[in-house]
Amino acid sequence: MSLKHDIEFTLNGVKRRATIDITMNALDMLREVIGLTGTKYGCGEGECGACTIQVDGVSLNSCLMFAVDCDGRNVTTIEGLANDGKGDALRDAFVEHGAVQCGFCTPGMMMQADHLLHKHEHPDEACVKRGLEGNLCRCTGYKKIVDAVVACGAAEATP
Amino acid sequence: MTELKHYFAPTSLDQAVERLKDGDVTILAGGTDLTPQSQAGRIKFKHTLMNIRHIPQLSGITLEGREIRIGALATITEIMEHPLIKERLPVLVEACDHFASDQIRNAGTIGGNICNASPAGDMLIPLLVLDACVELASMPEAKIYRHCMPLSTFFVGPGKTRKSLCELVTGVRIPIPEANHVARFYKHGTRPALDISTISIGIAGTLVDGSLSNVRVAFGAVAPTPTRAAQTEQALEGQRLDEATIDKVAAIARDEVKPIDDVRATAWYRKEMIHNITKRILSHVAQA
């Protein structure tokens, strides 16, 4: 039997407890233990960004994180961003610019873009491209995604 | 099956090194190496998985006398954005800038990069040319024992270091370079992001009147460990950086490295790249 451990953390603003396998990664915990399937499994090894979440205010790949390491920390997933005003603006920008095709990369893209917009209020194209380097998209060719994030940052600039 | 029996998340250095006494502990920092390595079965867990995240003594970037101390838990992003590092150790920022992706820079730590001891570890080359020392802590008797080891003697093979199983890396110490110190880092890969170095080069020294002294040269991904290049250093020491010297030194560098063929490049290509990039870096330094 594999070793289990109880953890307690804040998930999308709400305190949660979970009993998890010590060797499990945070992505498997979110999808299979907690049942939040917005965060996607693409590669499982840090290459694609589909599993991007935010922990204590920074973005990271949940497939490269031990689930036990969520203990005591503040975790936000795409489901949390969806309930946030900031998430609305970003989602609208993605829709307007046609930045979603199959949609598989979108949750990871949105989580990373949200982090980027927190760090750089009005990012230009180069800054957005740099920030999204760790996210792969097989459909859009990236241009529309980059346009959407730049537009979202620019819109926030005008009150 | 894993032999894992315990999970432990110490909140002080004392607790951590006490637990390390039996040496049967797998240390977890950011997890960006440990997660994929354990899931692919490339490493086997010891009896205890110890998460070091909550040990305050392992964090922070501080000025201590004539040294800069970077705590083992400092992430690549924290190092890249820290004012002290930007001002005094810009070559480290250069290495951070070419490291993986934003998500991995936000999670990966300098301590993890050092202990993973990859021949292609990107922080290791600039740390070598900056004369960095690794801070180690253990508890041989009842009290913490701390000492420092030059990074240049720390690595013994791919994934292998001189750190004993009972030791924890608590940080890295870097002497503050003098005003006329120059240091350069170059990472060669096939794409800008998320690439493992095909080769990397660090060159540093004191530049006075066009001559380089106290020369340090280190190469990544051309040997079982990141290494200093003694012959190349010697050939450069005290020399004026004119065209003839640069050509000679680049040729010595090419002959000094003994890379292997692998999926990322052939040995021949790596030797050519070492030659060409050494030449390029030295020409830039000469013009600076």
Ligand SMILES: Cc1cc2nc3c(=O)[nH]c(=O)nc-3n(C[C@H](O)[C@H](O)[C@H](O)COP(=O)(O)OP(=O)(O)OC[C@H]3O[C@@H](n4cnc5c(N)ncnc54)[C@H](O)[C@@H]3O)c2cc1C
């Ligand atoms: C997709 C991908 C891309 C990557 N790109 C790069 C890159 O461009 N350049 C590069 O250099 N690396 C790269 N890496 C490797 C990795 O991200 C780095 O080596 C990182 O710095 C590891 O830090 P960590 O905190 O995540 O280490 P962890 O995974 O937590 O630990 C790594 C190893 O060090 C040990 N350890 C960690 N901290 C300590 C300590 N304080 N004392 C003793 N032992 C310790 C652990 O037991 C483990 O064996 C990449 C990894 C992935 C998955």
Ligand code: FES
């Ligand atoms: S699933 Fe985590 S980066 Fe691809």
Ligand code: FES
């Ligand atoms: S929209 Fe299909 S992968 Fe990006």
